[in-house]
Amino acid sequence: MNFIPTELPGVILIEPQVFRDERGFFLETYHAAKFAQAGLDVAFVQDNHSRSVQGTLRGLHAQWRRPQGKLVRVIAGEIFDVVVDIRLDSPTFGRWLGVRLSAENFRQLYVPPGFVHGFCVVSDMAEVLYKCTALYDPGDEIGVIWNDPEIGIDWGIESPLLSEKDRRLPTLRALVQRLQQAPDSV
Template sequence: MNFISTELPGVVMIEPQVFRDHRGFFLESYHQAKFAQAGLDVTFVQDNHSKSVRGTLRGLHAQRRRPQGKLVRVVSGEIFDVVVDIRPSSLTFGRWLGVTLSAENFRQLYVPPGFVHGFCVVSETAEVLYKCTALYDPTDEIGIVWNDPELGIDWGVQSPVVSDKDRRLPTLRALMEQVLADGEA
């Protein structure tokens, strides 16, 4: 496995070694010792699987008190995957990173706690698998609206398919004001 640091500290692109032959392919998508050796000494407690149609935009999501690290990969189709640093004390606070993950490139993205995460489907359909370091808690969920003008994320789509819940998410600024008001910065 090749572990590639990104411009956002803690966010890591993982390129597995793919063994191909006339039957198809084989790869290791996760190996605890190799991840730990690369500085990703995390324990995953939940796996999620979603299937979405072209233009679907899911996100940007995180958990507030029980933040999740996520290992994201695509097993069918292609997505534009986005993370935003929401750690108030971080030098990269408010910066975002977008990468293409697909069934063809086999790349995975590790998103550490302290980031919101989302993706947009660019193929006809896409199936996304992601491992989480904390269990999902709907009462702890926070997020940022996908089209926050201060972030200026170029999702590559003008009118994505977005859930009502995601459409009502606050901007990063409004989220941080709420966190400060609650005394949790």
């Protein structure tokens, strides 16, 4: 596996070695010792799987008190995967990174705790699998609106398909103000 650091500290792009022949392909998607050797000594406790149609945008989501690290990969189709640094003391606070993950390129993205995460489906359909380092807690969920002008993510789409919950997410500035005023009530 090739572990590629990105400009956002802790966010790692992972390119697995793919063995192909006339039967198809084989690859390792996770290997605890190899991840630990690359500085990702994490324990995953939950796996999630979503299927979405083209133009669907899911995110930007995180958890506040029990933040999750996520290992994201695509098993069908292609997505534009995005992370935004929301660590208040980080020199890269508010910066975003976007990468294309697909069933064809086999890339994975490790998103450490302290980032909101989301993706937009660019193919007809996409199936996304992701491993989490903490269990999902709906009462701890926070998020940032996908089109926050201060962040300026170029999603490549004007009118994505959004859940009602994602339509109502605050800007990063409004989220930070809320968390600073009442950090224990998200």
